[in-house]
Amino acid sequence: MEGTIIQKHRRKYTVDSNGNYYSCILRGRLFRDFKRNKNLAVVGDEVLFEVINNNEGVITEIKERKNKLSRLSAGRPDLEQVIAANIDQLVIVSSSKEPDFKPGLVDRFIAAGEKGELEILICINKMDLIDSGEIEKYVNLYRKIGYRIVLTSAVSGTGLESLKKEMMGKKSIFVGQSGVGKSTIINTLQPGLNIDVNEVSSKTGKGVHTTTSVSLYRLDFGAYVMDTPGIREFSLWDIDKKSLHYYFKEFRKYINGCKYSDCVHINEPDCQIIEALKKGEIPLERYKSYRNIYSSL
Incomplete structure (x- = not known):
């Protein structure tokens, strides 16, 4: 049978096959490979599996991925x-306030999305907390570059129909810092999912982790x-530092017009x-983000 991994729980995977759900493990050879490569099977992977008992199965093959979204593993620089894998669209969810909009983090997500050759959509949530003019600077900046933006409020419902239209017929992945409202938006788009949500900490102004693993939902x-x-x-x-400019x-x-072919656009003469x-x-804001990311690599 064919299916898609929609959840991963340690060594077990939930596989969706035409709306039927199976709890699966990896077949012996794949399990041995998994011990060496923890990225062997992830949410979004298309798989072949055999049903062994009611709603249980064994994954026998993982199909080739069309793309993936990756990050550097926490605490492991190598x-x-x-x-996740096999994604059509990266939806970068930020908030206008509580927590504040962070363009530097948005730009990191954009770079990762460009690296993965994903469609990119920026969703700025919690628009009910501010006047729209307060965020207009960033809206205009990203739209001028060529990125699509939707402004939403999961509380008032503002912008959710526009977000739906951007998501129809696609497999989207929501990413963003804690507390911006990713899960709340999904719950509002699909009543009855009941994904756990949490409020922003009143002490730190930062989001509190609620979602603990990646999950794929059919809407x-x-x-x-x-x-x-x-x-x-x-x-x-x-x-790396030499390739970063391609993801802005x-x-x-302008890159090929620089005097030096290895120009990294910091202090070099005749840099376009x-x-x-x-x-x-x-935009100066984007160049500052480039410099900040460059310094971190």
């Missing part, structure tokens, strides 16, 4: 963590969504990125 309006645990930091995988798409048309920055053709 190890990749594949968050009634013709979409799939992956909910992911909230994070406070996102370290990039397989992006507004940089690309810096010239474009001076002319206002590249």
Whole structure:
């Protein structure tokens, strides 16, 4: 039988096959491979499996992935963590307030999405907490670069129909820091899912982790969504100082015009990125993000 991994619990996987759910383990050879490679099977992977007892099965084959979203594994600078596979769209969920909008984190997610060749959508939630003019600077910035943006409020329902339209017919993954409302939005889009949610800490102003693992949900309006645990930091995988500029798409048309082929656009003479920055053709906020990420690599 064929199916899709929708949840992973240590060594067990929940597989969806045409709306029927099976608790599966890896067949012996795959399990031995898993011991060496923890990214062998992740949420979103398409698999072949055999039913062995009612709703239990054994995964016999993992199909080739069309893409993946990865990050640097926490505490392991040499190890990749594949968050999910076979994704159509990366939805970067941020909030206007509680917690505050963090463009630097958004730009890290964008770089990871560009690396994975994913469609990118930015969702700014909790618009009920501010006047829309307070976030307009960033909305205009990202739209000018070419990224789609939806402004939502899971409380008032503002923008949720627009978000639905962007998600229809796609398999989207929601990413963002803790407390921005990823799970709340999904619960609002699909009443009855009852994904656990939590409030932002009144002491720290930071989100409290509620979602603890990646889960894939089938939505009634013709979409799939992956909910992911909230994070406070996102370290990039397989992006180094020399390649970072490729994942800032507004940089690309200037890169080959630099005097030096190995220019990293920091202090080099005749750098076309810096010239474009001076002319206002590249946003200062994005260039600052580039410099900050560059320094962290």
